[in-house]
Amino acid sequence: MRALVGLWRWRHNPLRRKTDLVEAWVACVAVLLIAVAAPLAGFAIGGLTQDALRQSVREQHEMRHEVAGTVIKKLASPPVDPDPETSSARDRHSRVLAGWTAPDGTRHSGAVLADLRSPDRGDRFRLWTDEHGQVVGRPLDDATATTHATLAGFGVALAAAGLVEGARRLVVWRIVLRRYDRWDQAWDKAGPDWGRTGTGS
Numbered sequence: 001m002r003a004l005v006g007l008w009r010w011r012h013n014p015l016r017r018k019t020d021l022v023e024a025w026v027a028c029v030a031v032l033l034i035a036v037a038a039p040l041a042g043f044a045i046g047g048l049t050q051d052a053l054r055q056s057v058r059e060q061h062e063m064r065h066e067v068a069g070t071v072i073k074k075l076a077s078p079p080v081d082p083d084p085e086t087s088s089a090r091d092r093h094s095r096v097l098a099g100w101t102a103p104d105g106t107r108h109s110g111a112v113l114a115d116l117r118s119p120d121r122g123d124r125f126r127l128w129t130d131e132h133g134q135v136v137g138r139p140l141d142d143a144t145a146t147t148h149a150t151l152a153g154f155g156v157a158l159a160a161a162g163l164v165e166g167a168r169r170l171v172v173w174r175i176v177l178r179r180y181d182r183w184d185q186a187w188d189k190a191g192p193d194w195g196r197t198g199t200g201s
Contacts, residue, residue, distance in 0.1 A: 019175045026175075030168040038160035046153020053145035060139035069098040069127035071119045075111055094119045102133025110135070 075095045093113040100108055112135055114125040128138050 017179070019179050023172055023175050026168055026171050030164050033164045034161045038157045038164065041160045042153040042155075042157025044153075045156040046149050049152040050146065050149035053140065053149055054142070057140050057142060057145050063130060064128050064136050064139045065103045065131065067100050067102065067127050067129055068124050069100040069112065069114065071114065071116070071121055071123040071125070072097045072099055072109065073121060074119050098125075098127070100127055100129065100133070102129055103131050104133065106133055108133040 073096065075097055094116050095111060096114045096116070096119050098109065098112050098114065102108055108129075112127060114123075114127075116123055116125055119125075128136050130136050
């Protein structure tokens with residue numbers, strides 16, 4: 001608020017250049033856009049993302065079904081993955097040959113990852129399939145959808161603020177270049193004898 005009051009009083013300062021006033025107004029507009037428009041853009045995009053993800057959650061829960069898988073035998077683990085993130089997730093699961101009954105009543109079997117550390121024949125575990133019994137990933141839940149929507153909104157707000165700040169810096173850079181050009185022109189008009197004794201006599 002003090003900056004706006006200072007800008008208002010500065011309008012009539014005799015030392016003020018036109019470029020100074022333009023630079024000050026550009027800064028005020030940038031602050032207003034960063035404080036108001038960027039959060040509104042983030043809120044709007046976050047809301048749209050939330051709606052789309054909730055629709056996806058509903059569709060996935062309709063199309064994916066949780067069934068009970070039964071371990072037939074444990075299979076050899078795949079080669080070690082050097083990526084620590086994927087290998088840590090894989091360490092909590094075991095690769096097994098399992099059998100399961102699909103929602104349509106057909107029997108299926110195949111190699112799957114089971115959330116069992118040391119599986120034995122006959123152990124049961126949760127498995128997600130489509131309506132025909134093909135193994136699919138676990139459906140998205142509401143908490144994950146909300147987290148993704150929040151991150152999307154926050155990212156858009158930050159990107160909008162960065163874009164506004166980048167535009168402000170570009171405008172100020174152009175203003176400073178123009179100011180330097182005017183200084184050069186004024187210096188050329190003063191001539192090489194500016195400041196010497198007896199100049200102009």
